[in-house]
Amino acid sequence: xxxxxxxxxxxxxxxxxxxxxxxxxxxxxxxxxxxxxxxxxxxxxxxxxxxxxxxxxxxxxxxxxxxxxxxxxxxxxxxxxxxxxxxxxxxxxxxxxxxxxxxxxxxxxxxxxxxxxxxxxxxxxxxxxxxxxxxxxxxxxxxxxxxxxxxxxxxxxxxxxxxxxxxxxxxxxxxxxxxxxxxxxxxxxxxxxxxxxxxxxxxxxxxxxxxxxxxxxxxxxxxxxxxxxxxxxxxxxxxxxxxxxxxxxxxxxxxxxxxxxxxxxxxxxxx
Numbered sequence: 001x002x003x004x005x006x007x008x009x010x011x012x013x014x015x016x017x018x019x020x021x022x023x024x025x026x027x028x029x030x031x032x033x034x035x036x037x038x039x040x041x042x043x044x045x046x047x048x049x050x051x052x053x054x055x056x057x058x059x060x061x062x063x064x065x066x067x068x069x070x071x072x073x074x075x076x077x078x079x080x081x082x083x084x085x086x087x088x089x090x091x092x093x094x095x096x097x098x099x100x101x102x103x104x105x106x107x108x109x110x111x112x113x114x115x116x117x118x119x120x121x122x123x124x125x126x127x128x129x130x131x132x133x134x135x136x137x138x139x140x141x142x143x144x145x146x147x148x149x150x151x152x153x154x155x156x157x158x159x160x161x162x163x164x165x166x167x168x169x170x171x172x173x174x175x176x177x178x179x180x181x182x183x184x185x186x187x188x189x190x191x192x193x194x195x196x197x198x199x200x201x202x203x204x205x206x207x208x209x210x211x212x213x214x215x216x217x218x219x220x221x222x223x224x225x226x227x228x229x230x231x232x233x234x235x236x237x238x239x240x241x242x243x244x245x246x247x248x249x250x251x252x253x254x255x256x257x258x259x260x261x262x263x264x265x266x267x268x269x270x271x
Contacts, residue, residue: 001022001023001026001030001051003020003022003029003048004020004033004034005033005038005048006020007034007039007067009044010040010041010233011235014041014044014235014242015242015271017040018237018242019271028055029052029054029061030060030061031048031052031060031062033063033067036068037069038065038070038072039069042158043170043171043235044169045073045078045169046102046155046156046171047154047171047237048078049078049154049156050171050172052082053082053151053173054151054173057082057083060082060084062082062084062086064086064087065088073086074086075090075099076099076101076102076156077156078102081104101156102155103154103155103156104152104153105140105143106153107144108144110152111136111137111141111144114140114155115136118132118133119133122159128164131226134222135223136155138222138223139153139170139223140153141219142220143172146180147172147174147175148174148175149172149174149175152172153170153171154170154171155168155169156168156169176193176239177190177194177197177236177238177239178192178193181197185202190238191242191267191268193238193239194236195243195267197220198220198236198243198260199258200218224260224263227245228248228263229256231248232247233245237271241268241269241271242266242268244265245260245264245265246263246264246265
């Protein structure tokens, strides 16, 4: 596998990052990076780490990072999680109020512990913390219930106190949405499966953090709605397809639709 970290890979422009990924030769991972500057959304970090966990550390080839922003990747724990040396020296600082480094969550106990530690780490008010707790719990729970990944979920986050923006990235290397959802619904394409999973009532088996009971299967719909109400991006990438909720302009009213095709969005296949 080959993965390149570009100078910029945020949800708005992440298509090029996804398109450059080469999944061939799955027993090895080669990581390259822009030599001048690297600035990426936490989801790009989580995806990189999730891929790295599928191969032995000795089969990971990572060229030395030269960009001025290289220290960020050391602080976020990318090299530590992958078990490779970076050669980057940083002065460790208290992460409270700034970021949550890459973390592997493999079971409901680890999920509960992570959420309990996450809120004070970011110094959030209850009105901010509750939606964040829900988003993390729902997305990680989906990994446990549907992905069949032996590595669990990989998560990291970045908080910007000045703008009060939180960016979250959660990734796994499981079987994919299409394979999971095709057990109950006929769908031929990854993008169709993603959109079906965003429809309330289609999937879901639990209501509480790391829980065990059934629900209405509206978790992804609610998370998409939270992002839309906040006029933010939201993305789901599975198989070879990407569904991306685009921002609602400030001068337009926010309307929530159960059909993801009615939302302002972009979608791509063969990524």
